[in-house]
Amino acid sequence: xxxxxxxxxxxxxxxxxxxxxxxxxxxxxxxxxxxxxxxxxxxxxxxxxxxxxxxxxxxxxxxxxxxxxxxxxxxxxxxxxxxxxxxxxxxxxxxxxxxxxxxxxxxxxxxxxxxxxxxxxxxxxxxxxxxxxxxxxxxxxxxxxxxxxxxxxxxxxxxxxxxxxxxxxxxxxxxxxxxxxxxxxxxxxxxxxxxxxxxxxxxxxxxxxxxxxxxxxxxxxxxxxxxxxxxxxxxxxxxxxxxxxxxxxxxxxxxxxxxxxxxxxxxxxxxxxxxxxxxxxxxxxxxxxxxxxxxxxxxxxxxxxxxxxxxxxxxxxxxxxxxxxxxxxxxxxxxxxxxxxxxxxxxxxxxxxxxxxxxxxxxxxxxxxxxxxxxxxxxxxxxxxxxxxxxxxxxxxxxxxxxxxxxxxxxxxxxxxxxxxxxx
Amino acid sequence: xxxxxxxxxxxxxxxxxxxxxxxxxxxxxxxxxxxxxxxxxxxxxxxxxxxxxxxxxxxxxxxxxxxxxxxxxxxxxxxxxxxxxxxxxxxxxxxxxxxxxxxxxxxxxxxxxxxxxxxxxxxxxxxxxxxxxxxxxxxxxxxxxxxxxxxxxxxxxxxxxxxxxxxxxxxxxxxxxxxxxxxxxxxxxxxxxxxxxxxxxxxxxxxxxxxxxxxxxxxxxxxxxxxxxxxxxxxxxxxxxxxxxxxxxxxxxxxxxxxxxxxxxxxxxxxxxxxxxxxxxxxxxxxxxxxxxxxxxxxxxxxxxxxxxxxxxxxxxxxxxxxxxxxxxxxxxxxxxxxxxxxxxxxxxxxxxxxxxxxxxxxxxxxxxxxxxxxxxxxxxxxxxxxxxxxxxxxxxxxxxxxxxxxxxxxxxxxxxxxxxxxxxxxxxxxxxxxxxxxxxxxxxxxxxxxxxxxxxxxxxxxxxxxxxxxxxxxxxxxxxxxxxxxxxxxxxxxxxxxxxxxxxxxxxxxxxxxxxxxxxxxxxxxxxx
Numbered sequence: 001x002x003x004x005x006x007x008x009x010x011x012x013x014x015x016x017x018x019x020x021x022x023x024x025x026x027x028x029x030x031x032x033x034x035x036x037x038x039x040x041x042x043x044x045x046x047x048x049x050x051x052x053x054x055x056x057x058x059x060x061x062x063x064x065x066x067x068x069x070x071x072x073x074x075x076x077x078x079x080x081x082x083x084x085x086x087x088x089x090x091x092x093x094x095x096x097x098x099x100x101x102x103x104x105x106x107x108x109x110x111x112x113x114x115x116x117x118x119x120x121x122x123x124x125x126x127x128x129x130x131x132x133x134x135x136x137x138x139x140x141x142x143x144x145x146x147x148x149x150x151x152x153x154x155x156x157x158x159x160x161x162x163x164x165x166x167x168x169x170x171x172x173x174x175x176x177x178x179x180x181x182x183x184x185x186x187x188x189x190x191x192x193x194x195x196x197x198x199x200x201x202x203x204x205x206x207x208x209x210x211x212x213x214x215x216x217x218x219x220x221x222x223x224x225x226x227x228x229x230x231x232x233x234x235x236x237x238x239x240x241x242x243x244x245x246x247x248x249x250x251x252x253x254x255x256x257x258x259x260x261x262x263x264x265x266x267x268x269x270x271x272x273x274x275x276x277x278x279x280x281x282x283x284x285x286x287x288x289x290x291x292x293x294x295x296x297x298x299x300x301x302x303x304x305x306x307x308x309x310x311x312x313x314x315x316x317x318x319x320x321x322x323x324x325x326x327x328x329x330x331x332x333x334x335x336x337x338x339x340x341x342x343x344x345x346x347x348x349x350x351x352x353x354x355x356x357x358x359x360x361x362x363x364x365x366x367x368x369x370x371x372x373x374x375x376x377x378x379x380x381x382x383x384x385x386x387x388x389x390x391x392x393x394x395x396x397x398x399x400x401x402x403x404x405x406x407x408x409x410x411x412x413x414x415x416x417x418x419x420x421x422x423x424x
Numbered sequence: 425x426x427x428x429x430x431x432x433x434x435x436x437x438x439x440x441x442x443x444x445x446x447x448x449x450x451x452x453x454x455x456x457x458x459x460x461x462x463x464x465x466x467x468x469x470x471x472x473x474x475x476x477x478x479x480x481x482x483x484x485x486x487x488x489x490x491x492x493x494x495x496x497x498x499x500x501x502x503x504x505x506x507x508x509x510x511x512x513x514x515x516x517x518x519x520x521x522x523x524x525x526x527x528x529x530x531x532x533x534x535x536x537x538x539x540x541x542x543x544x545x546x547x548x549x550x551x552x553x554x555x556x557x558x559x560x561x562x563x564x565x566x567x568x569x570x571x572x573x574x575x576x577x578x579x580x581x582x583x584x585x586x587x588x589x590x591x592x593x594x595x596x597x598x599x600x601x602x603x604x605x606x607x608x609x610x611x612x613x614x615x616x617x618x619x620x621x622x623x624x625x626x627x628x629x630x631x632x633x634x635x636x637x638x639x640x641x642x643x644x645x646x647x648x649x650x651x652x653x654x655x656x657x658x659x660x661x662x663x664x665x666x667x668x669x670x671x672x673x674x675x676x677x678x679x680x681x682x683x684x685x686x687x688x689x690x691x692x693x694x695x696x697x698x699x700x701x702x703x704x705x706x707x708x709x710x711x712x713x714x715x716x717x718x719x720x721x722x723x724x725x726x727x728x729x730x731x732x733x734x735x736x737x738x739x740x741x742x743x744x745x746x747x748x749x750x751x752x753x754x755x756x757x758x759x760x761x762x763x764x765x766x767x768x769x770x771x772x773x774x775x776x777x778x779x780x781x782x783x784x785x786x787x788x789x790x791x792x793x794x795x796x797x798x799x800x801x802x803x804x805x806x807x808x809x810x811x812x813x814x815x816x817x818x819x820x821x822x823x824x825x826x827x828x829x830x831x832x833x834x835x836x837x838x839x840x841x842x843x844x845x846x847x848x849x850x851x852x853x854x855x856x857x858x859x860x861x862x863x864x865x866x867x868x869x870x871x872x873x874x875x876x877x878x879x880x881x882x883x884x885x886x887x888x889x890x891x892x893x894x895x896x897x898x899x900x901x902x903x904x905x906x907x908x909x910x911x912x913x914x915x916x917x918x919x920x921x922x923x924x925x926x927x928x929x930x931x932x933x934x935x936x937x938x939x940x941x942x943x944x945x946x947x948x949x950x951x952x953x954x
Contacts, residue, residue, distance in 0.1 A: 157890060161903075162908075165903050166904075169905070328927045399943075
């Protein structure tokens with residue numbers, strides 16, 4: 001293989017291809033801007049597919065996230081979500097779910113209230129928007145339908161019995177059955193992603209339906225782990241429903257899971273079709289903040305890549321994705337030498353009780369931005385006039401405990417792109 | 425004799441309180457004399473100091489200078505355990521090394537003191553020491569080889585209980601807390617206990633009662649109206665590395681202090697130990713300051729410790745005997761033990777065994793067994809110094825590396841791996857849940873972890889706990905939301921050990937774990953049992 005240096009130019013460089021980076025690219029494309037997207041997908045493989053806006057706040061479970069956001073603006077004035085106007089969040093969320101739906105991954109439009117969606121353990125998660133393949137669980141649960149949940153021999157870590165034992169108090173009509181997946185029923189371990197790809201083949205769907213049909217009995221709905229295809233889940237879902245004659249819903253499995261693979265592959269195939277220069281699997285090695293613009297340097301198996309852009313959105317995420325790192329007493333931002341707001345000393349990073357409802361100090365560490373979403377350096381000044389930041393890298397939020405990860409990514413990406421493309 | 429149970433009342437010849445090395449040692453000692461026992465613990469096996477130590481089977485050399493009697497006792501007991509429980513012991517040997525800045529006179533006196541205590545001690549040059557253990561600092565100026573070894577404290581208590589169950593059908597009851605004694609006419613008639621999981625009251629009638637409650641021995645003695653047991657609580661913290669650092673036990677050749685022992689534990693190493701006198705036994709957990717102190721001190725002996733990934737910190741409380749007029753310094757207090765017959769307290773069938781060390785638990789059990797047997801009119805001699813411990817299928821899973829060897833040899837494709845870090849297969853879990861000492865219905869994840877390597881690897885249970893939970897629901901060990909509460913309690917427990925060492929490569933894992941436990945599964949908002 002001959003290695004050859006390559007060089008791209010773009011109006012906007014997006015660094016990080018998690019949810020925030022993906023959303024930023026989509027919003028920029030909508031505005032007809034040339035986009036380059038770099039950085040590996042980090043934590044996107046760990047998503048359930050649910051898009052949360054705000055699921056818990058200081059008062060507990062949030063039913064109306066819009067009302068809770070208004071409270072958040074009062075209670076946590078530095079929270080990045082609190083610095084995005086409600087209309088902007090609504091617009092961002094709607095555009096994002098519409099874009100996913102148009103690309104073949106159907107999502108329910110965000111409604112006025114949170115819904116309680118299923119987790120693989122049979123607990124309920126407050127979220128705003130579900131993939132269409134998961135949506136029918138809500139009605140089945142609300143109506144207490146007789147429902148069969150099928151799981152598979154060898155699918156390690158997904159137990160329909162666990163789900164049912166935990167849901168039974170609120171959903172007594174549930175029962176379970178474990179079956180072998182067609183051609184993968186030797187007892188050896190099977191993987192959700194492999195099952196999902198197999199179900200894209202019509203004959204496999206047919207055979208799976210034949211195995212499930214006699215088990216349905218009085219069931220009026222069917223739950224399955226999230227294995228209904230990778231590239232055309234809506235199609236696979238519709239086909240299986242018509243083969244079985246009952247509503248079918250997917251339940252997220254333990255990550256890394258199929259919903260994350262779907263999002264990753266969707267972005268990786270569709271964004272280049274829309275003109276995005278994509279380097280999804282490689283991290284930026286060096287970021288140069290120059291007077292005339294921003295240059296990112298990275299290396300892939302084909303050689304060195306240089307991308308020059310007029311502006312950049314930094315969406316590199318937190319520790320899991322590598323946007324932040326820490327030695328034994330200090331947290332650092334890894335790419336642009338930005339200032340990191342953080343608790344004083346390692347002893348203040350974590351609370352004594354893992355599940356302390358106030359959350360851990362380290363989770364609110366991160367990068368701060370000015371009113372134009374430009375991250376600040378140690379001197380408290382924007383690191384570069386045309387560098388912007390979005391997503392979980394931002395300080396003063398706890399996306400895990402507040403169940404606001406997708407909302408944070410989408411809303412701040414919307415604002416960062418807006419600021420990056422503003423003239424003046 | 426079998427334990428008979430009628431209306432929440434159990435009967436036995438000897439009730440033993442405390443499921444650590446000592447209590448289980450007494451149980452086996454008595455069973456070998458044909459005596460039926462019931463062993464209770466308010467939590468589980470090894471819940472106190474027996475599970476919170478470095479697993480060092482002392483040659484005695486560490487105490488040779490300051491406490492020659494303990495040193496000689498350690499040497500004798502170490503030899504016995506190596507003979508009767510070889511499967512629990514790694515006779516890896518040990519080194520004592522002095523580094524620049526350490527007192528050369530202390531180093532010179534060391535071998536003389538070892539000789540006095542009968543401990544084999546060979547001088548090696550600093551260059552030879554570094555050849556034996558390449559991780560050693562170039563600043564080593566004196567070194568000695570001693571016959572230190574390591575012992576798996578979980579395996580040994582499991583073996584003790586297992587053997588006692590086999591011999592006399594003795595019983596072990598986990599999560600059974602002593603609430604009070606019924607004392608009448610100078611005799612403890614019964615112990616009123618509570619099952620901490622169900623709230624049920626259990627009355628145990630016993631002819632003899634042994635208090636082997638370790639750090640809690642003072643409380644138990646006071647419940648029987650005895651005030652003579654005085655203990656000093658010395659908290660000790662250790663940290664566990666991601667990979668084994670040295671082949672042998674490496675000791676700093678100086679007066680015992682923080683960060684001066686590096687002990688191999690199968691695939692990892694343990695660096696210890698701090699010593700801090702504490703007043704309370706509640707909520708003892710490692711701190712960031714202790715971890716930083718251990719690392720800072722350990723670096724002098726083994727420089728790579730500065731860059732080692734540590735996966736866990738943990739703490740135990742040494743129950744040290746307070747001699748009359750002794751000062752309150754845990755480092756200087758005796759590591760010896762005492763057996764109280766409580767006859768001066770007016771009790772004829774109550775005994776307390778306290779103090780001591782993991783290395784000397786067998787001897788403590790022997791002395792206690794002699795007293796209890798005599799009181800029961802049993803003239804059988806102690807047999808623990810010569811009778812090998814029999815192993816069993818359900819108690820092999822604490823050994824590092826055993827599970828992957830077993831799984832690979834068995835080649836059963838349907839036997840899925842539950843814990844990926846330590847390669848623990850589902851069949852291991854099944855054998856523990858069915859047959860391990862202390863197995864009971866709805867066994868908690870913590871209880872399974874005590875009996876296996878589950879949660880002991882790099883992920884510290886963050887991910888395998890979820891697969892294990894699913895497996896237990898599949899096997900219908902769990903059938904209600906209570907199972908998920910066990911998961912929550914287990915990961916919360918493991919977190920206490922992870923947080924103080926969470927920097928560098930650990931943070932991404934910890935963040936991901938919280939995203940799963942809270943963000944995905946909502947373990948931070950589980951409904952409580954009502």
